[in-house]
Amino acid sequence: MHEAGDFVYTRSMNLTNKPAAAGKAKHLVSRSCVLTPPLPWDKPIINESVDEVKNDEVVILLHGLWRSVRAMQPLALHLNEEGYMTVNLPYASFRYDLDNLAQSIIKEIQPYLDKGHKIHIVTHSLGGVVAKKLVDLLDEEAFSQIGRVVMLAPPHQGSEIVDWLGKSTMRPLKGLLGPAGKFLSTENMAKQGDVLRQGLDAAVIMGKKSSLPFFRTLLNISNDGIVSVDKGKLSGTQCFRVVDADHTFIANDSVVMNMVRSYIETGKM
Numbered sequence: 001m002h003e004a005g006d007f008v009y010t011r012s013m014n015l016t017n018k019p020a021a022a023g024k025a026k027h028l029v030s031r032s033c034v035l036t037p038p039l040p041w042d043k044p045i046i047n048e049s050v051d052e053v054k055n056d057e058v059v060i061l062l063h064g065l066w067r068s069v070r071a072m073q074p075l076a077l078h079l080n081e082e083g084y085m086t087v088n089l090p091y092a093s094f095r096y097d098l099d100n101l102a103q104s105i106i107k108e109i110q111p112y113l114d115k116g117h118k119i120h121i122v123t124h125s126l127g128g129v130v131a132k133k134l135v136d137l138l139d140e141e142a143f144s145q146i147g148r149v150v151m152l153a154p155p156h157q158g159s160e161i162v163d164w165l166g167k168s169t170m171r172p173l174k175g176l177l178g179p180a181g182k183f184l185s186t187e188n189m190a191k192q193g194d195v196l197r198q199g200l201d202a203a204v205i206m207g208k209k210s211s212l213p214f215f216r217t218l219l220n221i222s223n224d225g226i227v228s229v230d231k232g233k234l235s236g237t238q239c240f241r242v243v244d245a246d247h248t249f250i251a252n253d254s255v256v257m258n259m260v261r262s263y264i265e266t267g268k269m
Contacts (some may be wrong), residue, residue: 051083064125128154158186195234
């Protein structure tokens, strides 16, 4: 199933015998991973399962806009340590429209569907919008293999920042977002609908810590610095939680990681 060039992990390694130092180092590496940009040669990072009970389940991870596959790797390893095979997928988040992004992910997960695996999906930001779309595009047979979906800080009801860029003197910066700078507007996201596909078992986790003061005047009072809490809501979600985390680092927050693991495993947080 693995193609040439795929990066395959079996386990994470301890870098030191000193627990405190190891924890601090792991935290710093985790945060630095989030900030690294996407690279043309990025490949899927696959963490194999060593748990016989869970070896028929695969967790697909999707990063956000202008993030790289490395941004989701700490969470991927956390889930892998719980026995899940994880497939951390890079995708050209700033290059294609929503339909093409969703179709590209479907192509990547098709081999796992063909093998009969149950597919769980964990996303950050734009990745949640892509996941909702790809689930809508699946035929009934493929949809029956989708397990649970956890979306972190997804702008399902559009982005106030994208709206503002479309009207402000900084409009040229909108071009840096690629097609997402258009389809993530409040108006265009409304056309996608705010209802999940019937039968999908999904949860949304939003942050309420705003570490970026620049955008605060554009957002609702409760926000993560990039996305307002209310913008993540979808009809049909089984679980909606708000945590004390910011948009950039929510996927690497230890509390959030445990919430994701719990929901994938039990359907509860």
